[in-house]
Amino acid sequence: MTAFFAAEPEEAEALREALAAQETLEAPFPLYQGEGLLVAETGVGKVAAASAVAHVLTRFAPRESFFLGVAGALDPTLRALDLLLAEEAVQWDVDLTPFGRAPGETAFGVRFFPSDPGLLARVEGAARALGFPHRRGVVATGDRFLAQREEAMRLRALHGAHAVEMEGAAALMVAWRFRHPMALVRAVTDGAGEEAALDFQAFLGEASRRLGLLARALLAY
Structure with a gap:
């Protein structure tokens, strides 16, 4: 079984539609089943993402x-x-x-939590087949929607990050602790600056649709 996670309702609905995941399962969050797959709508933020991933990995x-x-x-x-x-x-x-850790380093001694290399290679192949512009990089995750360009640039310099969001590192940390293969993929909607909120709303629908197509293509690899 393959599990797909998304935070926003629009993202999860696009995955459900693309993957024909119509059966509703009982869970503390919206969870749907298709043939050999699950789609989980985690909710926004690190705690929501981590708890949903842990629930799915433990139960399924x-x-x-x-x-x-x-x-x-x-x-x-x-x-x-x-x-x-x-x-x-x-x-x-x-x-x-204050305890001698690097910025972003957790109490586990890990600062950067990785995607599974094999799964990431599959994503790369699927994106290439679909003709979607893509690149590899580093994601910065935090429990705040970033809408200040100066702070965005600070995060890029401090962590070498290419994009910012609110769930990915927490999800990958849970996968790391469970020794479970997971890949994190993001579609860009905005530039994390003063117009970020407007751009986010403008591009959320199309970005979600593309992610649904990507998810469907991944099942063929």
Whole structure:
């Protein structure tokens, strides 16, 4: 079984439609089943994402997982609707520096949580087959929607991050703890600046549709 996770209702609905996941399952969050797959709508934020991933891994033990959704670009070369394939993700709002930790480093001693390399290669192949612009990079995750360009640039310099969002590093941390293969993929909707909220709304629908097509293509690889 393959599990697909998304935070926003629009993202999850696009996955459900593309993957024909129509059977509703009982869970603390919206959860749907299709043939050999699950689609989970985690809700926004790190706690919501982590708890949903842990629930699905514990209850269903899927073979592999993909966390798909949208993000704001920190790298100015990224354009709206580009796909960012996250090689790793960091929680930018974790700060244990008074204890000698690096910015974003968790109490586990891990700062960057990785996507599974094999799954990421599959995502790359599916994106290429669909003709979707894509690149690999680093995602910064935090429990705040970033709408200040100066802070966005600070995060890019501090963590080497290419995009920012609110769930990915937490989901990958759970997968890391469970030793479960997961890949994180983000579609760019905005530039994490002053116009981010407006751009997010403008591109959310099309970005979600593309992620649904990507998810369907992944099942063929």
